[in-house]
Amino acid sequence: MLSFKWWLLFAGLAFSAKLQATPPLTTISDTLYNADGTLFNGVLTITWPAFEASDTTAIAAGTLTVQVTNGVLYVQLVPTTNANTGAVYTVTFASEGVVEFTETWAVPPSTIALRVRDVLVPNGTISGSGPPVTTLISIADVTGLQAALNLYALIGTSFAPSRTAIIDATGAIDGATGTLSDCMHVDGTSAPCGSSGSATFVDAETPAGAINGANGSFTLANTPNPAASLTLFLNGLLQDQGVDYTLSANMITFATAGVPQTGDILRANYRLAVSLPGVGFVDQVTPTGSINGVNTVFTLSQSPSPSASLTVFLNGLLMSAGVDYTLSGAAITFASASVPQTGDILLCSYRIAE
Secondary structure, eight states: OOOHHHHHHHHHHHHHHHHHOOOOOEEEEEEOBOTTSOBOOEEEEEEEOOEEOTTOOEEOOEEEEEEEBTTEEEEEEOOOTTOSSOOOEEEEEEETTEEEEEEEEOOOOOSSOBOHHHHBOOTTEEOOSSSSOEEOOOGGGSTTHHHHHHTSOOBOTTOOTTSOEEEOTTSOEEEOOSOTTEEEOTTSOEEETTSOTTOOEEEEEOOBSOOSSSOOEEEOSSOOBSGGGOEEEETTEEOOBTTTEEEETTEEEEOGGGOOOTTOOEEEEEEBSOOBTTEEEEEEEOOBSOOSSSOOEEEOSSOOSSGGGOEEEETTEEOOBTTTEEEETTEEEEOGGGOOOTTOOEEEEEEEEO
């Protein structure tokens, strides 16, 4: 067993060897000439930023001056093309005290001496750690490339694998949104199968709350959107919002005189942010015309489309088209037996084309 003294000696030697280790070097050896064919004589000033070599050696930023006599260049540099952090060498050539030109060198690892052409970075290229220097080629440099790329659809921001593909408003390919059990529509929207577009209708809901003649507050499962889409029936009679009751979010509050009594039946129909392409909704409006027991013609602000979508309520009772009234465009004409009397409440709901 080694004594503690010998263990310290071996540890010290190992630490000393680590301190003396040098990073890998690449030799650059070449003969330099002037443009007139004479041998270059001058000084190369090589500068570099701080970087980490491939063996994790920390290379401090620095400058090296190399004398070139009779064209002979010899220098050893730490490789940069495989460095852990990007770096290049900036090399300035000076002759007789005058700077002639500047080059950029990207030095790869090599066990044989390289020439200047092997490390020279041409203008318009990018170099750093990783693969050897790569020349950038723009799309415009390749004849016909842009035209070919224009034939392909771009990927939209909602694109996702395993989703139904749709073409969005910009012409890009996007992924359909919604749950996996939804059905797709030709306009690119999705909704539960059997529904239209993104429409959500709630029909014949019984609001929560005790029907006992004392309680006047009832709660819907959702908030009607818009609020005017709520049609509330008490024992089959349409209640007038703002007169018989008020609505705040999903809370219904009856007027004192209209509180549901024990045994009454309360039903609610409403929409939740319905959006149907080309379809609009008009909810519980009073058509223009005098309610005086004499006037028979009332005018809607728009023509119902389709006409059968029109529902007319007189004092909460549903009127029958073709019996109690007729519709022509936006004009409602009541039969003589059904003419609204002074004080009556006339409400109409219908769909329109947009």
